[in-house]
Amino acid sequence: xxxxxxxxxxxxxxxxxxxxxxxxxxxxxxxxxxxxxxxxxxxxxxxxxxxxxxxxxxxxxxxxxxxxxxxxxxxxxxxxxxxxxxxxxxxxxxxxxxxxxxxxxxxxxxxxxxxxxxxxxxxxxxxxxxxxxxxxxxxxxxxxxxxxxxxxxxxxxxxxxxxxxxxxxxxxxxxxxxxxxxxxxxxxxxxxxxxxxxxxxxxxxxxxxxxxxxxxxxxxxxxxxxxxxxxxxxxxxxxxxxxxxxxxxxxxxxxxxxxxxxxxxxxxxxxxxxxxxxxxxxxxxxxxxxxxxxxxxxxxxxxxxxxxxxxxxxxxxxxxxxxxxxxxxxxxxxxxxxxxxxxxxxxxxxxxxxxxxxxxxxxxxxxxxxxxxxxxxxxxxxxxxxxxxxxxxxxxxxxxxxxxxxxxxxxxxxxxxxxxxxxxxxxxxxxxxxxxxxxxxxxxxxxxxxxxxxxxxxxxxxxxxxxxxxxxxxxxxxxxxxxxxxxxxxxxxxxxxxxxxxxxxxxxxxxxxxxxxxxxxxxxxxxxxxxxxxxxxxxxxxxxxxxxxxxxxxxxxxxxxxxxxxxxxxxxxxxxxxxxxxxxxxxxxxxxxxxxxxxxxxxxxxxxxxxxxxxxxxxxxxxxxxxxxxxxxxxxxxxxxxxxxxxxxxxxxxxxxxxxxxxxxxxxxxxxxxxxxxxxxxxxxxxxxxxxxxxxxxxxxxxxxxxxxxxxxxxxxxxxxxxxxxxxxxxxxxxxxxxxxxxxxxxxxxxxxxxxxxxxxxxxxxxxxxxxxxxxxxxxxxxxxxxxxxxxxxxxxxxxxxxxxxxxxxxxxxxxxxxxxxxxxxxxxxxxxxxxxxxxxxxxxxxxxxxxxxxxxxxxxxxxxxxxx
Numbered sequence: 131x132x133x134x135x136x137x138x139x140x141x142x143x144x145x146x147x148x149x150x151x152x153x154x155x156x157x158x159x160x161x162x163x164x165x166x167x168x169x170x171x172x173x174x175x176x177x178x179x180x181x182x183x184x185x186x187x188x189x190x191x192x193x194x195x196x197x198x199x200x201x202x203x204x205x206x207x208x209x210x211x212x213x214x215x216x217x218x219x220x221x222x223x224x225x226x227x228x229x230x231x232x233x234x235x236x237x238x239x240x241x242x243x244x245x246x247x248x249x250x251x252x253x254x255x256x257x258x259x260x261x262x263x264x265x266x267x268x269x270x271x272x273x274x275x276x277x278x279x280x281x282x283x284x285x286x287x288x289x290x291x292x293x294x295x296x297x298x299x300x301x302x303x304x305x306x307x308x309x310x311x312x313x314x315x316x317x318x319x320x321x322x323x324x325x326x327x328x329x330x331x332x333x334x335x336x337x338x339x340x341x342x343x344x345x346x347x348x349x350x351x352x353x354x355x356x357x358x359x360x361x362x363x364x365x366x367x368x369x370x371x372x373x374x375x376x377x378x379x380x381x382x383x384x385x386x387x388x389x390x391x392x393x394x395x396x397x398x399x400x401x402x403x404x405x406x407x408x409x410x411x412x413x414x415x416x417x418x419x420x421x422x423x424x425x426x427x428x429x430x431x432x433x434x435x436x437x438x439x440x441x442x443x444x445x446x447x448x449x450x451x452x453x454x455x456x457x458x459x460x461x462x463x464x465x466x467x468x469x470x471x472x473x474x475x476x477x478x479x480x481x482x483x484x485x486x487x488x489x490x491x492x493x494x495x496x497x498x499x500x501x502x503x504x505x506x507x508x509x510x511x512x513x514x515x516x517x518x519x520x521x522x523x524x525x526x527x528x529x530x531x532x533x534x535x536x537x538x539x540x541x542x543x544x545x546x547x548x549x550x551x552x553x554x555x556x557x558x559x560x561x562x563x564x565x566x567x568x569x570x571x572x573x574x575x576x577x578x579x580x581x582x583x584x585x586x587x588x589x590x591x592x593x594x595x596x597x598x599x600x601x602x603x604x605x606x607x608x609x610x611x612x613x614x615x616x617x618x619x620x621x622x623x624x625x626x627x628x629x630x631x632x633x634x635x636x637x638x639x640x641x642x643x644x645x646x647x648x649x650x651x652x653x654x655x656x657x658x659x660x661x662x663x664x665x666x667x668x669x670x671x672x673x674x675x676x677x678x679x680x681x682x683x684x685x686x687x688x689x690x691x692x693x694x695x696x697x698x699x700x701x702x703x704x705x706x707x708x709x710x711x712x713x714x715x716x717x718x719x720x721x722x723x724x725x726x727x728x729x730x731x732x733x734x735x736x737x738x739x740x741x742x743x744x745x746x747x748x749x750x751x752x753x754x755x756x757x758x759x760x761x762x763x764x765x766x767x768x769x770x771x772x773x774x775x776x777x778x779x780x781x782x783x784x785x786x787x788x789x790x791x792x793x794x795x796x797x798x799x800x801x802x803x804x805x806x807x808x809x810x811x812x813x814x815x816x817x818x819x820x821x822x823x824x825x826x827x828x829x830x831x832x833x834x835x836x837x838x839x840x841x842x843x844x845x846x847x848x849x850x851x852x853x854x855x856x857x858x859x860x861x862x863x864x865x866x867x868x869x870x871x872x873x874x875x876x877x878x879x880x881x882x883x884x885x886x887x888x889x890x891x892x893x894x895x896x897x898x899x900x901x902x903x904x905x906x907x908x909x910x911x912x913x914x915x916x917x918x919x920x921x922x923x924x925x926x927x928x929x930x931x932x933x934x935x936x937x938x939x940x941x942x943x944x945x946x947x948x949x950x951x952x953x954x955x956x957x958x959x960x961x962x963x964x965x966x967x968x969x970x971x972x973x974x975x976x977x978x979x980x981x982x983x984x985x986x987x988x989x990x991x992x993x994x995x996x997x998x999x
Contacts, residue, residue: 175251175279175299177667178288178606179592179651180522187667187687187699188285189756189774189843191215193278195303200901200910200945202959202992204314204327204348205424206275207233207267210298212914214864214897215282215843219889223350224981226417230536231452231502232258233267237282237295238778238839239869239880239891244707244750246285246293249300249508250444253289253586253612255530256710257448257506260580261616261637262532263710269448269506271426273312273329274344276303282843283776284705284754287669287685290610290645291708294752295778302444304430306333306342309999316992319965320358323419323987324351338434346426352453353419353987360967361418361977361986363411367932372970376409379460379489382561384408386487387480394490398474398561412457415497418977419987423451439515442526446508454500458492459541463558465551471559488558492542494566495573499539506532521593528586538576545628547572576629580618580637582711587611600664601653608647615640616711635717637743643708647671663691675708678748695764699774700757709747713784713831716743723789725825728799729818737825739789744830752780758843768849775842783835791874792816792827801825810834836872841865856903863896884919884936886973889982892917909946915939916983923973931972941966941985957994965989 176188193209203209211220217239221229234242247254247265257266278300285293309332316325326349333342355361366375378384383394384403391403426448433441467475467484480486512526550556557563590608597603618637619625627633648670655664667687674680685703692698722736758774787810796811798804801818805811816827842865849858869880869891884890894917901910916939924934945959968977968984977986 175248175297176281176283176285176288177651177669178590178608178647178649179604179667187689187701187756189282189699189758189772189776191280191282193280195275195277198272198275198278199312199994199996200908200947200957200959201912201943202314202316202945202957202961202994204272204325204350205233205268206270206272206278206300207235210235210267210278210280212897213280214862214895215280215296217866217869217889217891217895219887219982222981223420223422224418224986225976226355226420226454226981227456227976229420229454230259230500231268231420231422231450231454231504232262232264234264235267235298236889237280237298238776238841239866239889240295240778240780240837240839243710244292244294244780246289246291246297247300248289248297249446250302250304250510251299252510252526252528252588253530253584255506255508255532255584256582256614256616257504257532259502259504259534259536260578260618261710261712261716262534262580262582263616263712266450266504266506268422268424268450269426269446269508270300271329271344271346271428271446271448273310273331273346274302274342274426274428276301282774283701283756284703284752284778285685286683286705286752287647287671287703288649290612290643290671290673291706291749294705294707294750294754294780302428302430303331303333303342303344304432304442305335305340306331307335308333310996311998312994312996314992314994316990318353318419318987319989319991320353322351322353322357323990325349325992339432341429341431343429344427346424348422348424350420350422352417352421352455355413355416355418355977358418358977358986358988360970360979361413363413365970365978367930367972368406370932372932373406374411375406376411376413377457377460377491378403378405378409379462379491380408380410381491381493383558383564384489385475386489387475387478388484389479392475392478394559394561396561398472398559400474400478410457410491412491413977415455415457416977417453417455421453425449435513436515438517439513442510442512442514444508444510446506448504448506450502450504450506452502452504456498456500458495458497460489460491461542461544461547462487462489463544463548463551464488465558468554470554471557474559490558490564492540492564492569494564495542495569496540496566498541500536501539502534502536504532504534506530517593519593521591523589523591525589526587528584528588530584531581532583533581534579536578536580541574541576541629542569542572543574543623543629545623574623574629576621576624578618578620578624581616583613583615585613598653600656603653604651606647606649610645611642612645613640613642614711616715618712618717620717632720632722634719635742637712637716639711639715639743641675641677641708641711641714643673643675645671645673660692661690662693663689665689669703675749677709677714677745681706681749695762697760698758699760701755703754705752705754707750707752709749709784709831712743714743714745714747718742721829723829725790725793727790727793727797727825729797729801729825730823735823735825737789737793737827740826740828740830741786742830744832747784747831748782748833750780750783750833752778754778766848770845770847772845773842775840777840778838780835780837782833783837784831784833785835785873786829787832787834787874788876789827789829791876792829793825796827797825834874836870838868838870838872840867842867854904858899858901858903860899861896862898863894866891866893866895880922882919883922883925884971884980884983885922886975890916890919890980892919892983906949907947908949910944912943914941914943921971921973933970933972936969936971939966939969939984953998955994955996955998957996959992959994961985961990961992962988 281297329346331344363374508530514524588610592606623629924931947957968979
């Protein structure tokens with residue numbers, strides 16, 4: 131095996147931070163080939179200053195194209211979400227309820243909105259449905275990715291808003307030559323969730339330029355919760371055991387009478403309601419894995435206008451068709467029992483004139499079918515070049531737009547239905563009234579539209595100012611103008627409050643920002659004992675928003691290379707996240723929140739709460755700190771270890787106030803307003819009607835929260851040669867020390883907890899990789915460990931839970947490839963090799979588990995063929 135080149139040795143420290151599992155591995159040799167033997171300068175995510183290596187004060191993980199391909203991933207979220215630095219809730223194909231078909235990345239468990247996603251160091255337009263506030267990773271074509279650089283600390287001083295928890299920078303292939311075709315097919319061990327994808331990439335150099343184009347198509351099938359033992363029915367804990375239960379919105383109707391509950395029968399008779407036997411199994415109609423169809427087209431071109439000036443363009447377009455499915459619509463209505471409704475209830479002691487409540491699952495109408503059609507386009511045009519003094523410059527225009535149409539079929543217009551019940555034109559106690567033919571006149575499809583738009587003009591300049599005793603003083607500076615716009619237009623029935631859901635107002639708004647930054651790389655010491663090279667990096671960014679005014683952020687980093695083997699590093703910075711258009715301008719919508727208050731006799735009560743955006747929101751602010759070391763001993767060639775401690779503290783975070791807290795703070799036991807001099811109660815404007823007993827108040831988004839998280843990242847990597855084969859091992863581990871959320875003075879540490887809707891926050895996550903390569907074949911093994919957790923819903927002292935904890939989980943993946951001489955490569959892989967079933971826990975999210983965290987699909991096989999000329 132060849133010894134590492136000089137360049138490979140030079141970038142050794144930076145690459146150490148890149149190596150973990152196969153999906154996160156870049157070999158020294160591969161990267162040396164990418165950079166080039168002339169030691170050209172490169173820009174590393176987290177800095178605008180071009181360097182001759184990847185040594186920076188910030189920890190950066192690099193994922194190369196070969197590692198992505200070996201994982202069998204057809205979407206980049208499949209790779210990113212497995213990183214140990216992720217946590218909380220991340221939308222993926224296993225999330226049926228609320229995902230809207232999108233895919234997101236959540237670094238440090240601080241929320242997807244606090245992770246900045248870039249493409250070629252520039253912003254990607256927010257995408258998804260409605261007024262989207264995050265980037266949908268489905269818009270990024272896997273086949274066109276050269277590498278992904280993940281910066282795991284704040285970088286607002288370099289990139290601006292949203293880079294609080296970190297940055298995901300996706301670098302596309304811009305120098306590809308030849309033609310490559312990939313075809314892949316996969317299927318679960320249960321014979322469902324079939325997936326087929328193909329992509330074609332072609333490119334070439336010509337006199338004074340290069341063009342690369344790629345097209346990718348993917349179609350994914352569904353899997354049903356009914357087809358897995360762990361999810362075939364919703365489990366509930368009753369009498370000290372787990373029983374198959376469901377929803378009180380039952381088939382044939384569930385009647386709430388003056389003295390009891392009754393279950394309807396197909397023949398029109400009624401029996402006493404049984405909470406186990408009569409509950410509706412809504413899992414049978416719900417997807418476990420959601421189908422999607424996706425088309426991506428990408429084109430990149432570079433044209434040399436002069437010896438020192440290049441015109442570059444980037445064009446990206448994606449179209450997504452996605453679906454989710456849930457049980458038929460549950461409805462609830464109230465009416466008086468009349469003679470016209472028949473005498474079927476008289477035998478149960480219910481008299482004419484009694485007020486009745488009626489809940490029903492509309493199985494006659496069919497399951498609720500969610501679908502989205504999402505178009506996303508992004509175009510970048512710019513110039514870049516070099517001045518006579520060696521400084522580099524670039525200027526560009528970046529425009530992106532996202533348009534979406536989302537539909538929800540098989541809904542019932544409750545406004546019309548209730549009107550007909552009150553007028554005697556619809557008898558809810560007659561089972562034939564609910565027949566599919568009769569319900570056609572009340573059934574409709576909800577259709578909402580929305581979108582996002584981004585426009586950026588920017589310019590950057592970087593180079594070396596002067597030579598100092600310890601090296602050259604480097605700098606980068608630039609300016610940027612950005613405009614963001616988003617909108618959401620609800621279905622006309624929903625907008626008028628005539629449908630089953632409460633009234634929703636439209637969303638529309640925009641803002642613009644002007645920014646300028648300066649970054650310096652300052653060499654302090656060189657060629658001294660225990661100080662081979664000491665560098666200080668500093669950056670500051672000024673921004674002026676049309677929505678809230680101006681401010682600035684800063685960053686200081688230090689790298690201390692003590693010896694050839696050891697480097698210490700640390701970064702301290704401030705970061706911010708500007709409120710999104712949706713947070714600022716989302717239309718009002720009604721929510722019915724449970725509260726307990728003296729005015730309700732300390733009983734649980736549903737208050738009518740108006741939610742929506744808040745134009746007075748100001749940015750979230752953060753302080754970030756990392757410190758660690760990189761050790762690569764010369765006595766063990768190919769081995770390296772890194773360890774970094776991180777701490778991120780967010781203040782002024784945007785959140786909803788707990789509705790119960792508002793009621794307690796703003797209304798006394800007589801229902802009168804109190805504390806009206808506080809901003810909270812002025813905004814809430816709470817009212818109580820003693821006649822109807824209704825409580826109403828506003829609960830808009832506020833800057834009333836704080837987030838604190840800290841932990842340790844440890845990575846060990848070793849590349850070596852044995853038996854004439856090249857071996858690669860890696861162990862990447864994140865230890866979560868705390869993840870504290872504070873809202874309205876109430877503080878919760880989620881570290882070690884799994885929740886019912888926010889995902890999980892495992893204290894230890896670890897990825898192990900073992901890869902081996904021969905002359906014409908390669909094989910990989912990966913193990914992914916998630917430590918055991920406690921159920922957040924079971925933390926109360928009086929909580930009675932059958933499954934208050936989940937044990938640790940380990941997933942095993944294997945893959946192998948064979949390379950033919952004619953450019954053909956065949957690969958076979960199995961994910962979740964031992965068919966590990968997701969764990970049940972009390973207070974679970976969906977499918978009796980947490981699809982944000984665990985693999986719900988089970989063992990999965992894929993076969994891949996690649997041909998390259």
